[in-house]
Amino acid sequence: MSEKPIKIPGPDHPITVTPNPARIRVTVAGRVIAETSNALTLREAAYPGVQYIPRQDVDMSQLESSTHTTYCPYKGECSYYSIPAGGDRTVNSVWSYEAPYAAVAEIKDHLAFYPDRVDAIEELPAA
Numbered sequence: 001m002s003e004k005p006i007k008i009p010g011p012d013h014p015i016t017v018t019p020n021p022a023r024i025r026v027t028v029a030g031r032v033i034a035e036t037s038n039a040l041t042l043r044e045a046a047y048p049g050v051q052y053i054p055r056q057d058v059d060m061s062q063l064e065s066s067t068h069t070t071y072c073p074y075k076g077e078c079s080y081y082s083i084p085a086g087g088d089r090t091v092n093s094v095w096s097y098e099a100p101y102a103a104v105a106e107i108k109d110h111l112a113f114y115p116d117r118v119d120a121i122e123e124l125p126a127a
Contacts, residue, residue, distance in 0.1 A: 007073040009103050015044045015074060017052075017106045023124040024051050026058075026113050028086040028093075033118070034058040037126060040106055044074070051121060052110035055096075068092045076101045081111070086118065093117035 009015035020041045026034040036057035041049045063081040070078045075097050083090035096111045097104070115121050 004071055005073050006101060009044075009074055013045050013074065015042065015104060017042050017104055020051060020123075021126050023126055024053060025120070025122045025124060026053070027119045027122070028062075028083045028090055029119070031062060031085055032059070033062050033083060034111070034113070040110060042104065042107060042112075050112050051123075052107045052112050055109045055111060058111050063094060066092050070095075072097075074101065075104050075107070083118070090117050 007013070017040050020039040022039070023035065023037045024039040025032060034053045034057055036053050038054050038057065040052040042052055043049045062083055062085060064084055066080040066082050068080040070080075072078060076099060078095050078097055080092040081094040081096070083093055086093070093114050094111050097107055100107050113121055
């Protein structure tokens with residue numbers, strides 16, 4: 001089995017992780033799947049920012065673990081979840097880096113959602 005390459009974020013591929021002061025709410029099929037005032041915003045290169053929500057602020061009973069995995073040379077191995085209440089559109093709609101590389105260690109124990117596979121990811125005023 002070959003080793004997977006690890007890349008360190010740098011000037012050509014910057015990655016930042018910062019606390020988001022807003023309240024983030026994720027909904028699917030009329031259900032609140034996640035809501036937090038402790039989200040982290042990960043910005044990577046030219047991609048749009050992604051909200052990483054602490055696992056304890058996600059209704060894990062609404063998620064179903066998937067066998068789908070991917071690999072990012074900057075962040076590590078990625079696991080996925082589906083949201084059965086949302087049907088086919090929400091298959092593999094949630095992801096998590098269970099053991100992220102040191103450069104993005106802050107996102108451990110956090111989940112992120114594909115915006116086009118959930119009904120809404122709302123950024124609300126802080127409570």
